[in-house]
Amino acid sequence: MVLGTPWRDLTFVKVETDEGLVGIGEARAINRTGTLLAYLKEAGNRYVIGRDPFDSEQIFQDMFRKDFGRAGEIVMTGISIIEIACWDIVGQALGQPVYRLMGGAVRTRIKAYANGWYKVERTPEEFHTAAKNAVQKGYLALKLDPFGAGFYELDRQEKTRSISLVEAVRDAVGPEVDIFIEMHGRFNPVTAVEIGKDLAPFNPGWLEEPVPPENIKALKKASDALAPLGIPIATGERLHTSFEFRELFELQAADIVQPDITHFGGISNTRKLANWAEAYYMLIAPHNVGGPVSTAAGLHLGACTPNFKIMEHFNDFDDAYVKEAVTGLPEVIDGYFSLPEKPGLGIQLNEEVIREHPGQSAHFNLFAEDWQKRDAR
């Protein structure tokens, strides 16, 4: 099932067992929903139907290896959707929330940061007002990409404007709210460093994807230059397998890793990555631009993972009906999610909401002017 919004389609999958249990998975395959649906149809028949949901590790291995070709974004997204649904079923079958099957809770609540809150003109005044509105909802951390359509470098006018937007946001939220700076892989290393130095006075909580995701040594160059300023580097939403993280860990090229559970093979594989990151004292902050099932998966991972930092959340600011696609997901209150309490993921799908909002096949282009308004068609 596909739930559409003006800038993203969310793919939901329902996995039913012969004992009557139903597990759900969901992912946002940016600009490639049709491709994901085709993969799920092919792989579902081949690897999923007739299997035992308690065998999710072997199902993962089969989907990852037995088609021979290397697994990339689409395959890892398809695996994730199935794996998350399997955990939902397993939890229901055992009467336990998923995190209690992975070592139990190591925290009582999960900090969230707001995204999607600045669908406004790129002026300091409008960003100031939008940031005030976001913290009035209780959020203690915000993320923004102030850089417009920038790519590789910014001209001086655009750079000054971008810095002024961050200055306005810091002024709006005060010193005690985290501001995370999203660079969306826009810049070459020298530009990312130059901008990072200009942003240092506003005390950013991290710089995210300062350079494009393909070259870890270029990332290392930026992170080495920014470390003396005390600016952490976050990255990882466009790395889809553990193998793609190997060089990042070996070079210690980031401080915070951001796998997307729905593009990284699901909850178990992301948990394995978190354990690996912990050997380098790196924290994990899962990328989450998905809907409520993706968010629920993140809460279960966050509950049981010691080096978990914070959870991304869009759905308090965008397209309210996205949250209504399930019932049972905790709300962000005073900046934190409470832990899910019901068995499995602890949520129930509302298929009527999905039927009422079909896919829109939007092309969301982060390198177009005014992308931050998220009204792509």
Ligand SMILES: [Mg+2]
């Ligand atoms: Mg990002």
